[in-house]
Amino acid sequence: MRHDPRPGFGDRLSAVFTAWGQLCVGIDPHAALLEAWGLPDSAAGAREFGLRVVEASVDRAGIVKPQIAFYERHGAAGYAALEEVLAAARAAGLLVIADVKRGDLGTSVDAYADAWLMPGSPLEADAMTVVAYQGLGSLDGVIDRAERFGKGLFVLAATSNPEAKLTQTARRADGLSVAAGVVADVAARNAGLSTAALGSVGVVVGATIALSEFGIGTEALSGMPVLAPGFGHQGARIAQLPELFGSEAQNVLVSASRSILSAGPAGLAGAIDAHVAEVAACRA
Numbered sequence: 001m002r003h004d005p006r007p008g009f010g011d012r013l014s015a016v017f018t019a020w021g022q023l024c025v026g027i028d029p030h031a032a033l034l035e036a037w038g039l040p041d042s043a044a045g046a047r048e049f050g051l052r053v054v055e056a057s058v059d060r061a062g063i064v065k066p067q068i069a070f071y072e073r074h075g076a077a078g079y080a081a082l083e084e085v086l087a088a089a090r091a092a093g094l095l096v097i098a099d100v101k102r103g104d105l106g107t108s109v110d111a112y113a114d115a116w117l118m119p120g121s122p123l124e125a126d127a128m129t130v131v132a133y134q135g136l137g138s139l140d141g142v143i144d145r146a147e148r149f150g151k152g153l154f155v156l157a158a159t160s161n162p163e164a165k166l167t168q169t170a171r172r173a174d175g176l177s178v179a180a181g182v183v184a185d186v187a188a189r190n191a192g193l194s195t196a197a198l199g200s201v202g203v204v205v206g207a208t209i210a211l212s213e214f215g216i217g218t219e220a221l222s223g224m225p226v227l228a229p230g231f232g233h234q235g236a237r238i239a240q241l242p243e244l245f246g247s248e249a250q251n252v253l254v255s256a257s258r259s260i261l262s263a264g265p266a267g268l269a270g271a272i273d274a275h276v277a278e279v280a281a282c283r284a
C-alpha cells in the first residue's frame, strides 16, 4: 500500500475552498495598473504590487495566481521580485498558482516542474499552469513530480480567449475535440494517481466559453479542479458560475485579476471581499 505523508494538492485545495471559498485572486502587474497604482513600471513596482495583493488577500481569500509574464518582462530583477512575492504568499498560508503556462518535452519540461514545484526551489509554488499541445504524455514527468511533491497542475483545455476556438474544438484522431481530449486524459491520470475526492491534476476552462461548443459535458469535469479565468474584465459574470459549470461548479476556482486589481491599492481589500461574497452568493 502506498504511504504518502504529504497531503495531495486536491486535499489542500478542498480545505481552502471550505475555509475561504473559491475565489482566486490574480496578481497581474500590468504596466497600466502599476501606473494607476502610483508604482514605477519596474521590478520594484511589480514587487510592491504583488506584496500588496498578497497582504490584502490574507484572511479574505485563499488562493492567489501570479501571472509570471508580468515579472519576466523585468528580467532577472523581475524574477527576484517574484521570488519574494511567492515566498510571502506561501508563508501567509495562501495557495499559490504560478501562471506560467509551460509546455515542452522530456527532461526540459521536467525541469520546469523542478523550478516551479520542487520543495525548496526559489520559485516554489503550490501549483502551475501547463500546456499539453505535445500530448498529455509529454507531461508525465511533471505529473509524477506534482504527485511526489504534493503539488497541483492545471492543464489548459478550453481557454478564455476567442482565438482558441478554432484549434481547441478541432477533432483529435479519437474523435474527441482537442479540449475534451485534454479533459479526458486528465481524468484518466487522476484516476490512476489519486485517492482524494478532488484530484491534483486539474484543467483550465475559460468562463467566457460555452463548454458544449468545445464538446465538453460538465460531468466530464467531475473530480478535477477547474481553474476558470475570464470573470470580470473578460466579460463573464460570477453569477453565471452555476449555469456554466452545473454540479461541477463546486470544483471551480473563480479566477479574476483586473476586476479586482483595478480597484487600486485603497480599494483592493473591498474588491476582494466583494468578489468573495459574490462567489459565495451563487454557491449558496
Ligand SMILES: O=C(O)c1cc(=O)[nH]c(=O)n1[C@@H]1O[C@H](COP(=O)(O)O)[C@@H](O)[C@H]1O
Binding pocket: 026, 028, 067, 099, 101, 129, 158, 159, 160, 161, 204, 205, 206, 229, 230, 231, 232, 233, 234, 255, 256, 257, 258, 259
Ligand atoms: O491560465 C490562466 O490563468 C488563463 C487561462 C485562460 O484561458 N485565460 C486567462 O485569461 N488566463 C489568465 O487569467 C488572467 C485573467 O486576467 P483578467 O482578465 O484580468 O481577469 C490572466 O493572467 C490570464 O493570463
